Amino acid sequence: MKLRTAFLIPLVAGSLLLAGNALAQDQSQSTPTSDTTSTTFNSPKGQVTINSQPAAVPDAGPAPDFATLSGGKKSITEAQAAAYPPLANDFEYADSNRNGSISKAEYQRWVKQMH
Template sequence: MKYRKPLLTVLAASALMLAGQVIAQDTTPQSTPTQDTMPQSATPQDTTPQSTTPQDTTTQGTMPQNTAPMPADQTTATMNTPSGELTVHSSMPTPPPAGPAPSFEQLSGGARYITEDQASAYPLLANDFIYADHNRNGRISKDEYQRWTAQK
């Protein structure tokens, strides 16, 4: 009688795990055409992505080419699908122009230092706030700001 409770616990846990696996796999599989049902002209094609460099995109055959120059950090993937060749171009968007750095007095509001909240008015400084705050006191002095603008 002592071993009855642990045995029931193990059985209940395994039944729950089995039921969870059955529920998780209870999806109707998509019907894929077999070789017998496919017409002769429609043969299955490879759908694995093939990474290429931007220089290789000019030799991709029938795909229309983008006439604009591509950024250096752009990547291209080409996949063969049943409906034809698919080319995907991806790149990081260009950052918005930040313009020239504002004066220390403009950012500090006439104070002797720039706080983190005040630095948010200039996104580049807000991004580099920890780097610009050389002595790590939570505010940027005029000397620290001038040093940061000279390195930027």
């Protein structure tokens, strides 16, 4: 047996093993295109649908004035911020000094950044 034949046999055997693994892969799943908003997959418990489009953002309307939210006090608490959902969502961001309440200056800065 020649030396090149000794190298050729393991090379061919390795190629066949890798080709078998490549052919054994599941080819049935398609890659979603950019036009689709959902895709479905089959699972042992049934069909699963995955939606790729986020829900629409509800319109909360214009921000109320500081006095309305604070109840006439010097700051807005987290409980008071719940009356205006966008502020409740951004409470930690709007509370720039991290003291647990939003001052009038912090609120005005937050409203300005919103628009």
